[in-house]
Amino acid sequence: MNVSEAFIRRPVMTILLMAGLVIFGLFGYSSLPVSELPAVDFPTIVVYAQLPGADPDTMASAVATPLENQFSTIAGVSSMTSSSTQGSTQIVIQFDLDRNIDGAAQDVQSAISAAAHQLPQNMPVPPHMRKVNPSDSPIMYLAMSSPTLPLQEVDKYAETLLARQISTLNGVAEVDVHGSQKFAVRIQVDPVALAARGIGIDQVANIANDANPNIPTGSLNGTTRSIVVHSKGQLENAEVFNKQIIAYRNGAPVRVEDVGRAVNSVENKFLASWYNQKRAIVLAIQRQPGSNTIQVVDEIKSILPHFMEQLPATMTLNVLYDRSKSIRDSVNDVEETLVIAAILVVAVIFVFLRTLMATIIPSLALPIAVIGTFAGMSFLGYSLDNLSLMALTLSVGFVVDDAIVMLENIVRHVEEGEKPFDAALKGSKEIGFT
Numbered sequence: 001m002n003v004s005e006a007f008i009r010r011p012v013m014t015i016l017l018m019a020g021l022v023i024f025g026l027f028g029y030s031s032l033p034v035s036e037l038p039a040v041d042f043p044t045i046v047v048y049a050q051l052p053g054a055d056p057d058t059m060a061s062a063v064a065t066p067l068e069n070q071f072s073t074i075a076g077v078s079s080m081t082s083s084s085t086q087g088s089t090q091i092v093i094q095f096d097l098d099r100n101i102d103g104a105a106q107d108v109q110s111a112i113s114a115a116a117h118q119l120p121q122n123m124p125v126p127p128h129m130r131k132v133n134p135s136d137s138p139i140m141y142l143a144m145s146s147p148t149l150p151l152q153e154v155d156k157y158a159e160t161l162l163a164r165q166i167s168t169l170n171g172v173a174e175v176d177v178h179g180s181q182k183f184a185v186r187i188q189v190d191p192v193a194l195a196a197r198g199i200g201i202d203q204v205a206n207i208a209n210d211a212n213p214n215i216p217t218g219s220l221n222g223t224t225r226s227i228v229v230h231s232k233g234q235l236e237n238a239e240v241f242n243k244q245i246i247a248y249r250n251g252a253p254v255r256v257e258d259v260g261r262a263v264n265s266v267e268n269k270f271l272a273s274w275y276n277q278k279r280a281i282v283l284a285i286q287r288q289p290g291s292n293t294i295q296v297v298d299e300i301k302s303i304l305p306h307f308m309e310q311l312p313a314t315m316t317l318n319v320l321y322d323r324s325k326s327i328r329d330s331v332n333d334v335e336e337t338l339v340i341a342a343i344l345v346v347a348v349i350f351v352f353l354r355t356l357m358a359t360i361i362p363s364l365a366l367p368i369a370v371i372g373t374f375a376g377m378s379f380l381g382y383s384l385d386n387l388s389l390m391a392l393t394l395s396v397g398f399v400v401d402d403a404i405v406m407l408e409n410i411v412r413h414v415e416e417g418e419k420p421f422d423a424a425l426k427g428s429k430e431i432g433f434t
Helices: 007-011 011-033 056-071 099-112 152-166 193-196 202-209 238-242 291-311 323-353 356-380 385-417 420-429
Strands: 044-050 077-085 088-095 126-132 140-145 173-176 181-187 218-221 226-229 245-249 250-253 260-266 274-276 276-289 316-320
Touching: 007 011, 007 420, 011 356, 044 056, 056 077, 056 088, 056 099, 056 181, 088 099, 088 202, 099 126, 099 173, 152 173, 152 276, 181 193, 181 202, 181 218, 181 238, 202 245, 202 316, 238 260, 276 291, 291 316, 291 323, 316 323, 323 385, 356 385, 385 420
Parallel strands: none
Antiparallel strands: 044 088, 044 126, 077 088, 140 276, 140 316, 173 276, 181 260, 218 226, 245 250, 274 276
């Protein structure tokens, strides 16, 4: 059976088919996502839990152990590791490769709910999980700093302006703020002063919560209208906290300032980010799966001047890390290698066959085959990454190898005196591909 005969006898059909292949390939190339690695869904889930003030041993025994006992009952778990530090625990669950990541996430969430009654009741938030993928690492880091404004003010702009607006861009999945410096009031007490007045640390914690409510007050309903009553019950700074009464001793009030002091601070003073040896707020931007990393980064960079116009004059916004640079360099390098390989192959064919027509055929077949591959890649959901480009580079050798074998056999028949058309039919019939 001669597969090539139908294409040799119908040149118009062959030309139209090749033209269609090129057109669909170009459309497919324009829609291919560009990334460093293929979009592979690794079944890995990370669970985070926090208990402020707890030491690593307490986190391991009171938080990590109950969760691990529940996770071990989930089907398809291949490995599980946990790490406990001051006030936090991280559990990494690796599933079998054939395990559906969405189904595994549901099982993990059910296990977290089942372990809830075994966990400490004073945890600020329940344990939460996150699906992990190597390609989900941030594609861009932005650093915000100011030599004059306090870091809390810089954090406010990062949280309310940049993070919210960048997260709405097409292709952006999430924006994390590192080094967050949200305002908070800290109460520092003197144990000796507490013991002398017979006051427990829990009483200080209770007064901090009770004196700072954020609950609805109610409403006043009339015959024609209704009025919502709002009372400003939240305390806004350390000076007001210092005046709060903890208890009464001998008929006299004991205030916070009598057993310690309240200071204006931040929620977590152990978090810090630096840029050029200066404190800064860093935004980590992650892309959506399947989106084009280069396009997302270019879109973010295009709106950075707009953000700068909305920031105070003393505040700076710098690109700390741009993942698209390495992707551009690696993709360009592989594309350059692909072009050089194609040119060398065509040159070698011309040197050995010494006929212009025989050289033109592979020089056309090679780019058509590569461009047509982009249509298949787009249809199958592949991305333009280092591995796919490397595969294309290797495939050039296979395409050219087959073309040389076919051409050499046809040229041999032409040199023996046969007409090119007959030589093409006979030469292609004698070649079989496996």
